[in-house]
Amino acid sequence: MQEQESGTAVGRRVLRLAPGFDPGGIKPSSVEFFLLSRIDGRTPWRVLREMGGMSVEESDLCLESWLAAGFVEVCHSDCGDQGLRRSLSCEGSTKVSDSLRVDPSLDLDLQTQRRVTELLGLLEGPDALLLGVSDEANEKDLKRAYFKLSREFHPDRYFRRNLGPYRNQIEIIFKGIQKAYENLSRPPLASSVVRDAVLRKKENGILSSDSGHSQDESTPGDFQGLRSEREQRARELMRAAAQAISQNHFSEARRCLEIVADFEPETPFLRQTLAHVRSRSVDPVEAVVKEEVGQSLFSSPSRKSETRHRYVRTG
Amino acid sequence: MGRVIGIDLGTTNSCVAVFEDGRPIVVPNSGGYKTTPSMFGVADDGKRLVGHLAKRQAITNARHTVFATKRLIGRRFDDTEAQRTLEFSPFEIVRGPNDDPRVRIGEKAFTCPEIAGIILRRMKRVAEEYLGEPVEEAVITVPAYFTDTQRQCTRDAGKIAGLEVLRIINEPTAAALAYGMTRHGDEKIAVYDLGGGTFDISILEMSSGVLEVLATAGNTFLGGEDLDRRIVTHLVQGFEKTAKIDLKGDAMALQRLKDAAEKAKCDLSVREVAEVNLPFITSSGGEPQHLNTEISRETLEDLVQDIVEETLKSVDECLADAGLSASEVNQVVIVGGQTRMPMVQEAVTRHFGRRPHKGVNPDEVVALGAVLHAHMLVEEEKELLLLDVTPLSLGISTFGGHFARLIERNTTVPVTKAHIFTTTRDDQSAVKIRVLQGESDLAEENDLLGEFILAGIPLAPKGEPEIEVSFDIDSSGMVSVSARDLATGSEQSIAVNSTSTLTSEELEQLVADHEAGEVRLKG
Numbered sequence: 071m072q073e074q075e076s077g078t079a080v081g082r083r084v085l086r087l088a089p090g091f092d093p094g095g096i097k098p099s100s101v102e103f104f105l106l107s108r109i110d111g112r113t114p115w116r117v118l119r120e121m122g123g124m125s126v127e128e129s130d131l132c133l134e135s136w137l138a139a140g141f142v143e144v145c146h147s148d149c150g151d152q153g154l155r156r157s158l159s160c161e162g163s164t165k166v167s168d169s170l171r172v173d174p175s176l177d178l179d180l181q182t183q184r185r186v187t188e189l190l191g192l193l194e195g196p197d198a199l200l201l202g203v204s205d206e207a208n209e210k211d212l213k214r215a216y217f218k219l220s221r222e223f224h225p226d227r228y229f230r231r232n233l234g235p236y237r238n239q240i241e242i243i244f245k246g247i248q249k250a251y252e253n254l255s256r257p258p259l260a261s262s263v264v265r266d267a268v269l270r271k272k273e274n275g276i277l278s279s280d281s282g283h284s285q286d287e288s289t290p291g292d293f294q295g296l297r298s299e300r301e302q303r304a305r306e307l308m309r310a311a312a313q314a315i316s317q318n319h320f321s322e323a324r325r326c327l328e329i330v331a332d333f334e335p336e337t338p339f340l341r342q343t344l345a346h347v348r349s350r351s352v353d354p355v356e357a358v359v360k361e362e363v364g365q366s367l368f369s370s371p372s373r374k375s376e377t378r379h380r381y382v383r384t385g
Numbered sequence: 386m387g388r389v390i391g392i393d394l395g396t397t398n399s400c401v402a403v404f405e406d407g408r409p410i411v412v413p414n415s416g417g418y419k420t421t422p423s424m425f426g427v428a429d430d431g432k433r434l435v436g437h438l439a440k441r442q443a444i445t446n447a448r449h450t451v452f453a454t455k456r457l458i459g460r461r462f463d464d465t466e467a468q469r470t471l472e473f474s475p476f477e478i479v480r481g482p483n484d485d486p487r488v489r490i491g492e493k494a495f496t497c498p499e500i501a502g503i504i505l506r507r508m509k510r511v512a513e514e515y516l517g518e519p520v521e522e523a524v525i526t527v528p529a530y531f532t533d534t535q536r537q538c539t540r541d542a543g544k545i546a547g548l549e550v551l552r553i554i555n556e557p558t559a560a561a562l563a564y565g566m567t568r569h570g571d572e573k574i575a576v577y578d579l580g581g582g583t584f585d586i587s588i589l590e591m592s593s594g595v596l597e598v599l600a601t602a603g604n605t606f607l608g609g610e611d612l613d614r615r616i617v618t619h620l621v622q623g624f625e626k627t628a629k630i631d632l633k634g635d636a637m638a639l640q641r642l643k644d645a646a647e648k649a650k651c652d653l654s655v656r657e658v659a660e661v662n663l664p665f666i667t668s669s670g671g672e673p674q675h676l677n678t679e680i681s682r683e684t685l686e687d688l689v690q691d692i693v694e695e696t697l698k699s700v701d702e703c704l705a706d707a708g709l710s711a712s713e714v715n716q717v718v719i720v721g722g723q724t725r726m727p728m729v730q731e732a733v734t735r736h737f738g739r740r741p742h743k744g745v746n747p748d749e750v751v752a753l754g755a756v757l758h759a760h761m762l763v764e765e766e767k768e769l770l771l772l773d774v775t776p777l778s779l780g781i782s783t784f785g786g787h788f789a790r791l792i793e794r795n796t797t798v799p800v801t802k803a804h805i806f807t808t809t810r811d812d813q814s815a816v817k818i819r820v821l822q823g824e825s826d827l828a829e830e831n832d833l834l835g836e837f838i839l840a841g842i843p844l845a846p847k848g849e850p851e852i853e854v855s856f857d858i859d860s861s862g863m864v865s866v867s868a869r870d871l872a873t874g875s876e877q878s879i880a881v882n883s884t885s886t887l888t889s890e891e892l893e894q895l896v897a898d899h900e901a902g903e904v905r906l907k908g
């Protein structure tokens with residue numbers, strides 16, 4: 071099954087909407103609609119599948135089916151490397167893979183050099199894979215794995231040795247291991263910065279106040295806090311729009327989408343859908359989504375909820 | 386390359402250890418003592434005195450004998466801690482040009498890093514005389530709860546002493562390392578360290594060759610000195626009642642009282658009653674006055690009860706941060722001279738429900754751990770890996786004067802954390818990144834480590850620009866911070882290693898001065 075391998079290579083694929091794709095042609099549930107709306111040519115699969123709304127397996131299945139039907143396609147940008155580079159941005163290193171050639175002149179045995187390359191490859195994948203534990207690993211297993219890898223990759227192990235480009239990479243790996251361990255061993259909490267921001271907003275109305283103390287003027291505000299709120303709002307509106315479309319209430323859908331378009335970056339999907347509902351809302355007679363049987367894109371593994379139903383292609 | 390040493394630079398006493406015959410050992414000084422008083426003085430003839438010699442003149446030359454400057458290092462003159470020290474100090478503390486407290490002896494105002502440097506140089510010398518060869522590199526310990534500024538100043542002190550500081554490590558961590566070397570198997574360890582000036586509590590986990598610090602807490606201004614001070618106040622009040630004389634303004638009397646108070650305190654660790662006998666403490670109307678009284682253990686315990694309780698509060702905080710209950714700790718290691726007090730031992734025993742481990746020498750274990758760490762760094766054999774944490778949260782100041790934490794306290798280092806911020810005004814073209822350390826939600830209550838400005842942000846409505854602020858702590862504990870405008874890619878960063886209270890010119894000058902004054906040992 072596909073979801074088995076969706077760890078690394080598959081997870082790194084980046085999808086975009088197929089040219090000429092007409093969102094009016096399918097009738098997604100609101101969660102599927104939301105997933106579709108997040109396909110923007112930038113977000114990799116592994117992020118998309120965790121977007122929420124449905125389970126990871128369901129998301130995988132959904133994405134696979136759209137891919138198979140030609141609604142979406144894989145854009146072949148060098149995205150794996152980009153993701154990695156983003157996570158390394160603070161090191162200032164650009165091309166990881168180029169500088170990391172096996173180099174016998176370094177004070178680091180070849181086997182370890184290969185291990186470094188191997189672990190670097192796992193950094194972007196699932197945490198459990200990086201730590202080499204199963205998904206069901208308990209706290210003890212996790213700690214054992216974390217300690218074992220720490221002994222291998224903690225920078226103190228290589229104090230003052232001539233490691234060339236490997237020095238930076240070893241530190242990056244250690245940080246990655248630590249983060250993976252943190253993620254797996256604790257229930258994911260909202261970052262405290264975001265938490266603080268939300269609290270603060272309640273107290274002070276940080277967003278609305280135009281000028282605070284003159285001394286504060288140039289200190290930054292919390293972007294991620296604002297953004298997560300904005301995303302939340304966008305999500306609600308998109309769901310409402312999806313609901314409206316499925317009930318042929320195009321004017322209402324249009325209103326929702328126009329609000330979203332006001333404050334969210336425009337994705338091709340949003341643009342096309344908006345164009346679609348605009349055309350439908352001015353000409354309500356045409357606004358009929360055909361429900362006849364079309365090509366079945368995937369079959370539902372569960373009949374759990376409204377997330378599961380068949381897609382039809384019109385025309 | 387020469388040998389590496391480990392130095393426990395204490396508030397009251399310092400201790401140096403070397404690695405020999407496969408194990409760490411503490412080196413005695415020329416007087417045969419394994420610890421050296423962290424004291425510095427200038428004799429009437431202008432001669433500089435360090436250690437026991439300085440301590441010997443403390444009473445007769447109180448104004449020119451300096452002690453416990455570790456309580457001042459890395460602080461600002463106006464900090465309450467500095468002010469509290471000032472109030473009782475027999476030597477003169479003045480405001481330095483960088484708003485730092487300095488000690489004036491005669492014409493010269495000594496910075497705290499310089500005094501620490503003088504003591505470190507002495508410890509280096511002790512090791513060199515023992516080894517018969519020059520020493521260049523050291524691991525130096527600091528209280529776990531020291532801020533970045535205090536650590537940086539200690540690093541500078543190392544430089545002034547002519548040492549390359551391989552690492553600054555935490556005292557309780559060093560103690561745990563020394564303890565851990567002798568153990569096998571999995572354990573959760575608490576290290577309770579009550580010394581002369583500071584209190585630290587750390588909870589660690591040891592398993593399969595890794596010693597992981599789970600959490601650490603403490604108070605950098607709580608220790609034996611505070612107990613002494615309570616006793617002095619008690620004696621001064623008593624004397625005021627009986628002799629109607631206030632001794633507070635009399636430097637020599639205060640120094641004698643402090644000395645007597647500490648002696649009585651130590652006596653009371655083994656006795657029920659201690660005598661305080663200070664003839665000719667002062668004179669009044671031409672008549673010599675004597676102070677002669679007794680203190681019982683019970684009186685002492687009443688005087689300091691709240692200090693001991695205060696430490697237990699930190700213990701609870703630390704346990705909570707580590708996610709453990711007191712009963713889940715397998716071993717309690719007590720460190721620091723003040724833990725010899727029976728009341729402290731009883732409190733620890735009661736709190737953890739087990740007797741503390743007796744196998745380590747509370748005066749030596751920190752230095753032993755320091756040299757062990759130095760040895761593990763520079764040598765190939767890596768028996769035990771240390772995973773240490775950053776004791777205090779790091780972050781920046783945001784709109785409205787709030788503190789946004791990027792790295793929470795007790796995060797394992799090295800670590801990198803990033804978060805995206807934005808502007809708060811329309812068409813704002815620059816943001817100021819103020820790097821702070823501390824636990825208060827109010828930015829101004831935390832320690833400012835540095836600041837910089839990211840300019841050239843393209844004009845946009847407020848809330849639009851995305852500015853990624855990234856914090857990095859490397860394995861030697863150095864903090865660096867960068868801010869990047871994600872739209873333009875333009876970036877600004879600082880390495881927060883200039884947070885010492887010394888400017889780099891001052892530091893260079895001091896290093897040169899002390900280098901010149903050194904009589905070199907031939908190696």
Ligand SMILES: Nc1ncnc2c1ncn2[C@@H]1O[C@H](COP(=O)(O)OP(=O)(O)OP(=O)(O)O)[C@@H](O)[C@H]1O
Nearest residue numbers: 395396397398580581582583609654721722723725
């Ligand atoms: N037998 C004793 N009973 C009570 N207190 C004692 C005893 N022996 C030493 N002390 C106290 O212990 C303190 C010194 O302890 P220690 O040498 O461990 O501190 P330090 O390492 O110099 O300071 P710190 O670690 O706080 O920087 C002094 O306050 C001293 O009075």
Ligand SMILES: [Mg+2]
Nearest residue numbers: 395556580721
């Ligand atoms: Mg100590």
